[in-house]
Amino acid sequence: MIKVNDLEIPTLDDISFSGNKLLVRIDINSPVDPKTGKLIDDSRIKAYNETIKELVNKGNSLVLISHQGRPGDSDFISLEEHAELLSKYLDMNVEFVEDVMGPYARERIKNMKSGEVILLDNVRFVSEELIEAPPTQHAKSYLVKRLSPLFDGYVNDAFATAHRSQASIVGFPMVLKSTAGRVMEKEVSALAKIFNADEFPKVFVLGGGKVLDSIRIIENLVKRRLADRILTGGLIAELFAVAKGLDLGKENMQILEKKGLISLIPRARKILLSGGPIEIPVDFKVEKEEGKVAEEPSNKVTGVIKDIGSTTVGIYSSFIKDAKVIVMRGPMGVIEDERFREGSKKLLDSALESQGYLIIGGGHMISMLGGSSEINPSKVHVSTGGGALLLFLAGERLPALEALDLSYKEVVKKK
Missing domain, CATH: 3.40.50.1260 (Phosphoglycerate kinase, N-terminal domain)
Structure with a gap:
């Protein structure tokens, strides 16, 4: 049962x-x-x-x-x-x-x-x-x-x-x-660990481009005090950075505006003010003119954000390695471009090397596994739930x- x-x-x-x-x-x-x-x-x-x-x-x-x-x-x-x-x-x-x-x-x-x-x-x-x-x-x-x-x-x-x-x-x-x-049993048993009070600390790694979905998940996690740390990447990290008062530069603000995400800033700010355990990157890997790649601190961004930076990878990895339950949904950067896969790959490696139980959801993060046959099913659960996983995490x-x-x-x- x-x-x-x-x-x-x-x-x-x-x-x-x-x-x-x-x-x-x-x-x-x-x-x-x-x-x-x-x-x-x-x-x-x-x-x-x-x-x-x-x-x-x-x-x-x-x-x-x-x-x-x-x-x-x-x-x-x-x-x-x-x-x-x-x-x-x-x-x-x-x-x-x-x-x-x-x-x-x-x-x-x-x-x-x-x-x-x-x-x-x-x-x-x-x-x-x-x-x-x-x-x-x-x-x-x-x-x-x-x-x-x-x-x-x-x-x-x-x-x-x-x-x-x-x-x-x-x-x-x-x-x-x-x-x-x-x-069904494997899916539900894995996800039940999220609600098990004995399994802590719980770390959620949320990235990707589905920002509204991620906001809903974060609101539920904070409301129900299910997460000890919420590590953000991708567009959701940019949204919380802006909500926190950081200036990400004109180009990144234009991207957020073009995607209709500016209206979500007050919701992100409310989550931060409520004491939600949100972590945002301290540095980003960006693309500059003529395709040049650089790392910049999050308070001095001049290029287009494409991934989390190496310092952030180190900080996030330390949280992941101490966790008992790790939930990863959405990549940290634009993984379709080989230059911006490193953040997601290193965090996934940290999760696989940790002693915690790892739940991976979403096609992009699943694709990062590369069909590995070395995954231990008693330690890693790859969810195929899609919309069901999303609603489950969002508390519905x-x-x-x-x-x-x-x-x-x-x-x-x-x-």
């Missing part, structure tokens, strides 16, 4: 399924080449090997359900190729069913044999799946009413969709014995977790 705040999330260790027919919600929504309509990244598809194999080895038959894209977008396609890739990585047949809840799909599910695995077509072909509504309302949807009588249980293994209150995510737990799968409740908690209390405990 995973406890997060006041929620109890059951896992496959709490509710054991054996010889059952199960509906398993996964998230294999993947990038698609708009020209060919083919998948260009299958990392999410590979992630479900553990959950699926474990359930199949216990004699269960599985019906997998997922979405792909949104109506009107170029990546809104069938899941036929996804089924082929699942078959490849699982080394077992995953049958594609070109239907979601119609007569053909229901008949195929009724006739499934032990150990069989099928993948239904894109659940967003069903218009109900695009509606955000409470679990009790979704429990009455046609999707849930037509499919749920065919199953003995429901497994939600799609953390990346946990922030969506849609039928396939929150409706089925209201009527079926439900649990988190192994992918995740409907999928609430539905699993409610299901455990209402459907399991009362039986």
Whole structure:
């Protein structure tokens, strides 16, 4: 059982399924080449090997359900190729069913044999799946009413969709014995460390260009006193530097203005005045005329800021090495340019070398790992949560977790 705040999330260790027919919600929504309509990244598809194999080895038959894209977008396609890739990585047949809840799909599910695995077509072909509504309302949807009588249980293994209150995510737990799968379990267990009072000091390293998202996260961390240090880089560091009264020069102010960030300065200033443990760079690596790179103190910036400076790297690294929990979201600089990757890379190295537990979120920081096979999963968690991770850090409740908690209390405990 995973406890997060006041929620109890059951896992496959709490509710054991054996010889059952199960509906398993996964998230294999993947990038698609708009020209060919083919998948260009299958990392999410590979992630479900553990959950699926474990359930199949216990004699269960599985019906997998997922979405792909949104109506009107170029990546809104069938899941036929996804089924082929699942078959490849699982080394077992995953049958594609070109239907979601119609007569053909229901008949195929009724006739499934032990150990069989099928993948239904894109659940967003069903218009109900695009509606955000409470679990009790979704429990009455046609999707849930037509499919749920065919199953003995429901497994939600799609953390990346946990922030969506849609039928396939929150409706089925209201009527079926439900649990988190192994992918969901790993995500939630890792993030639960953020709220564990015994795990401190906690250091958050926040950078990148999504400044409004970072402000929301920082406001929640400060309000709930979850962070011992918040180390800033990227545009969020520039915003707090200006809020603190530093003059970053005309060019950097123009960049902040162009990106519509000037209006966030009062919010940043309010966080600083509240005593938030915000650290801003003491120096920056900047780009000057004719592409010249230099390091300048944060109170005497003349070039365009592109990374944190070496002194800041040293200070931030010392905080990271003493931390018990480290959360890294967003790079410190413009990592697309090799000249400005050093700050992010050195902080990531410090986190990997530390004795603390590291949570990495966001595509840019994940890309810095470079597909390393030396990462210790007991010490490092790479989150694929995207929007779900963001909302979790920003203190918002995740409907999928609430539905699993409610299901455990209402459907399991009362039986």
